[in-house]
Amino acid sequence: MFIKSVFRLSGGISHRGFSSSNVALQNKVKGRINAKKPIRIELEEGKSYLWCACGYSKNQPWCDGSHKTLKTKQTPLPFKASKTGQVSLCTCKQTNKEPYCDGTHKKKEVQDAVIE
Numbered sequence: 010m011f012i013k014s015v016f017r018l019s020g021g022i023s024h025r026g027f028s029s030s031n032v033a034l035q036n037k038v039k040g041r042i043n044a045k046k047p048i049r050i051e052l053e054e055g056k057s058y059l060w061c062a063c064g065y066s067k068n069q070p071w072c073d074g075s076h077k078t079l080k081t082k083q084t085p086l087p088f089k090a091s092k093t094g095q096v097s098l099c100t101c102k103q104t105n106k107e108p109y110c111d112g113t114h115k116k117k118e119v120q121d122a123v124i125e
């Protein structure tokens with residue numbers, strides 16, 4: 010199992026490129042849809058990671074600092090892997106189990122969204 014080490018508050022972003030379909034899910038403003046399927050990736054036990062929550066990183070699923078440049082309200086989610094193994098990390102940024110995929114990317118709102 011993996012543990013989130015820090016809580017993160019979700020918030021809206023107000024700059025251009027924000028799709029209204031991103032806002033609709035769960036009445037919670039989440040990050041930009043970066044991709045419409047998760048990334049399968051190997052995590053290493055005890056290692057800390059910084060998951061991109063804003064959806065603008067060019068190094069998905071990891072934060073590359075774009076949230077600072079673009080002044081998004083989302084901040085990255087730090088977490089630590091409690092064991093080594095493959096996981097599916099969310100790239101649509103609509104998951105309710107951050108940073109892990111919970112299948113939300115399969116929803117019509119996500120699949121129909123235009124990625125800007």
Ligand code: FES
Pocket residue numbers: 060061062063064065066071072073074075076077083084085086
């Ligand atoms: S680049 Fe997306 S949270 Fe930092």
